[in-house]
Amino acid sequence: MDSYYGYDFKNNDTQNRPGFLYSHARQNEFTVNQGLLGLRYDDGKVRGAFGIHAGSYVSANYAAEDQVFKHLYEAYAGFRPLEKAWLDVGVFGSHIGFESAISKDNWTLTRSIMAENSPYYESGARFTYELDPKLTLTGLVLNGWQNMREYNQAKALATQIQWKPTARLLINSSTFYGNEQPTDSVRRRRYFHDFYVSYAATDRLSLALVFDVGKQQAARLAGDNGEKYDTWHTGAAFVRYKLADQWTTALRGEYYKAERGVIISSYAPTVGTPDSFVRGGSLGLDYAPSGNVLFRVEGRVLNAKEKVFQHKDGQPSDSYGNVTSSIAISF
Structure with missing residues (x-):
């Protein structure tokens, strides 16, 4: 359970945050980002998972899904076709990105713009093979770019390579290829690569x-x-430092640049649509009174090339700032 309260400075008399933010997407409101309940089973040869969720994250990020699917967090079944391989089919977390939908697992409270505008979940078939304990390869056939239902007759292809040469270093490379337009629209191929490295x-x-x-x-x-x-293209740098046994701080710097606003504001921009360029940073403080409870507070500032943020009285601005606090409990 991730409950939160956020406040946007110079807000436009609305509880909605900017449209390209999906996690902790409400402001000046005590609410729930994600309440998640699920089961997982794994006996070494067969595995599966089923989870349901609700909250403002679900309302914002699953708005395009059918009502019967939007509260489905994950639902997959799998088995080992080979000794070191898994084949899973269903709905599962995205193979893309350093950040996930589970708030407590992320270094920062709010998500980076890159995480908000790339898949949090996927539906399809996933084949994972462990070459050795340090190197894992994954191939996927998907319905598309963060959608449970198929919207055209074309499947997407994806890969992931995770290499952990030492206990302190992780290197990840993820790719995606597909046509993400509806059947009655012009075909537009999409190529994507996600790279990250984390080091303790x-x-x-x-x-x-x-x-x-x-x-x-x-x-x-x-x-x-x-x-x-x-x-x-988009980039982010994270620094996390443990101040004491129960206290941690995290700093993030980021940017997001999109020609004609592709992905961030429109899946199919038209000729003449302006480019998007946003950059910013955040600073957060975490307090963990016990192993399964996490209290977080974070301040964030974004700056855009154009006046894309709405402030009081409907006046546009090139800057945006907020503060968000959260209590997350897990068991």
Whole structure:
């Protein structure tokens, strides 16, 4: 259970935060980001999971899903076709990204813009093979880019490589390829790569660097038959430091740049749509009074190239700031 209260400075008399933020997406309201209840089973040869959830994260991030599916966090069944391999089919967490939907598992309270605008969940088939304890390979066939139902007749393909050369270092490379437009729309191929590395420098200090880049076929001017792509790329740096046994602080710097706002504001931007460029940072403090309870507070500032944020009286601004607090409990 992740309960929270957030406040946006100079808010536009609404409880909704900017539309490209999906986790902890409400402000000036005591509410629940995610309440999750689930079961997992694994006997070494067969495994499965089923989980349901609700909250403001679900309301914002699953808005396009059918009502019968939007409260489904995960639901998959799998078995070992080989001694060191798993084959899972169903709905499961995304293979993309350094951050997940589970708040307590992330270094920062709020999610980076890159995490908010890449998949949190996927549906399809996942084949995982452990070459050795340090190297794991995964191949996936998916219904698409964060959707449980299929919206066209084309499946997406994806991969993941996780290498852990030492106990302190993890290197991840994830890819995605697919057409993410409805059947009655023009086909637009999407290519995407997610890379991150995390390093525990000491018992107290941990560092992480994340970089994503994607390209999607774009609308072209009349008479232009050449290949044209909208490109987006985004990066973030994380520093986490353990101040004491129960206290931890985390600093994040990030940017997000998207040609014609592809992905961040529109899946299919048109000719003439302006580019998007947002950058910012956050600083958070965590207190863990026990092993299964985490209290967090975080301040965040974003700055955009254009005036994309709505402030009081409907006035647009190029800056945005908020503070968010949360209590998360798990068992």
